[in-house]
Amino acid sequence: MISIEEIKKQIPNCLAGTNFANLGKRYEGKVRDNYTTVDGKRIIVITDRLSAFDRVICLIPFKGQVLNQMAKFWFEQTKDIIENHVIEYPDANVIIGRECKPLPVEMVVRGYITGVTSTSAWYNYEKGVRNFCGNVLPEGLKKNQKLPVPIITPSTKAEHGGHDESVSRDQIIERGLLTAERYDTLASACLKLYQRGVEIAAKQGIIFVDTKYEFGISPEGKIVLIDEIHTPDSSRFWFADEYEKRFAAGEEQKKIDKEYLREWLAERGFRGEGEIPAIPEDIKAETARRYIEAYELITGQKFDAQVEPVLPRVEKVLLNI
Ligand SMILES: Nc1ncnc2c1ncn2[C@@H]1O[C@H](COP(=O)(O)OP(=O)(O)OP(=O)(O)O)[C@@H](O)[C@H]1O
Numbered sequence: 001m002i003s004i005e006e007i008k009k010q011i012p013n014c015l016a017g018t019n020f021a022n023l024g025k026r027y028e029g030k031v032r033d034n035y036t037t038v039d040g041k042r043i044i045v046i047t048d049r050l051s052a053f054d055r056v057i058c059l060i061p062f063k064g065q066v067l068n069q070m071a072k073f074w075f076e077q078t079k080d081i082i083e084n085h086v087i088e089y090p091d092a093n094v095i096i097g098r099e100c101k102p103l104p105v106e107m108v109v110r111g112y113i114t115g116v117t118s119t120s121a122w123y124n125y126e127k128g129v130r131n132f133c134g135n136v137l138p139e140g141l142k143k144n145q146k147l148p149v150p151i152i153t154p155s156t157k158a159e160h161g162g163h164d165e166s167v168s169r170d171q172i173i174e175r176g177l178l179t180a181e182r183y184d185t186l187a188s189a190c191l192k193l194y195q196r197g198v199e200i201a202a203k204q205g206i207i208f209v210d211t212k213y214e215f216g217i218s219p220e221g222k223i224v225l226i227d228e229i230h231t232p233d234s235s236r237f238w239f240a241d242e243y244e245k246r247f248a249a250g251e252e253q254k255k256i257d258k259e260y261l262r263e264w265l266a267e268r269g270f271r272g273e274g275e276i277p278a279i280p281e282d283i284k285a286e287t288a289r290r291y292i293e294a295y296e297l298i299t300g301q302k303f304d305a306q307v308e309p310v311l312p313r314v315e316k317v318l319l320n321i
């Protein structure tokens with residue numbers, strides 16, 4: 001794997017963002033810059049921005065490439081289950097998909113009961129909730145326990161900057177967000193996608209804990225998987241070899257995600273409010289190393305790290321699109 005020294009050299013080369021005037025209508029998410037072209041394509045540039053506590057915290061070298069290539073791995077591993085929006089990957093940090101009409105719910109699938117935020121299954125269970133988004137949960141579950149069967153806990157898609165709301169199948173249908181038939185099609189696809197993720201991750205010694213999917217309707221009227229799939233920004237992964245021991249001892253699980261930086265921030269009293277603490281280079285490089293390690297572990301492939309400025313490379317590729 002690339003050394004910490006090499007990773008540090010990439011810090012000044014990080015991709016902060018893009019602002020292409022001629023690509024199409026621009027929409028900036030916390031991590032990705034999206035462009036909708038006039039000919040029905042969605043160009044998504046995955047930047048090196050890291051978000052935590054609903055804020056953009058800093059730039060992490062190679063993070064955009066890790067996320068994009070991990071999504072690529074999973075799109076390819078799941079395309080027999082459901083069609084996805086992908087047209088091509090013209091650069092390590094770019095994916096071009098077909099522009100679809102997004103469906104207004106995010107489909108969250110959980111195999112374990114965990115989490116700390118107010119929308120998480122464990123937070124609600126601990127407060128006494130036994131029917132979570134229409135799923136009846138048994139008594140006596142402990143934090144991080146495997147659920148008897150994976151559950152779907154959909155959430156509505158909040159407008160830019162708003163907070164998502166957890167809902168049940170019945171609420172989705174009552175509110176007219178989806179028809180019952182369409183919900184059931186999505187639910188069945190989600191469970192198959194999650195199951196595929198569980199199987200592939202297990203072979204690599206990883207527990208695929210939970211994730212979320214977004215779907216859209218293609219111009220021909222088909223349901224298509226859009227956005228991204230099974231990356232550390234949308235999913236939780238734990239190391240399988242430590243699971244039982246830690247679970248029995250009531251300890252936290254060893255995680256593959258942005259937890260490292262979140263904990264570093266939390267130790268300094270930052271939980272999303274006020275000024276973001278300055279992040280030292282060592283912490284950025286270690287965060288990057290963990291992302292790269294996760295990529296190599298999950299995909300079983302070596303990460304191709306080029307120490308070079310990302311923006312000019314992306315610019316060159318997209319100028320010829
Ligand atoms: N092929 C596609 N067609 C239409 N919309 C898409 C497609 N792929 C992704 N999207 C949508 O584009 C939006 C991309 O936003 P993005 O994820 O960059 O930011 P966000 O979801 O608003 O905020 P966050 O940064 O918190 O994720 C999402 O709503 C996603 O559902």
Ligand SMILES: [Mg+2]
Binds near residue numbers: 029
């Ligand atoms: Mg998003």
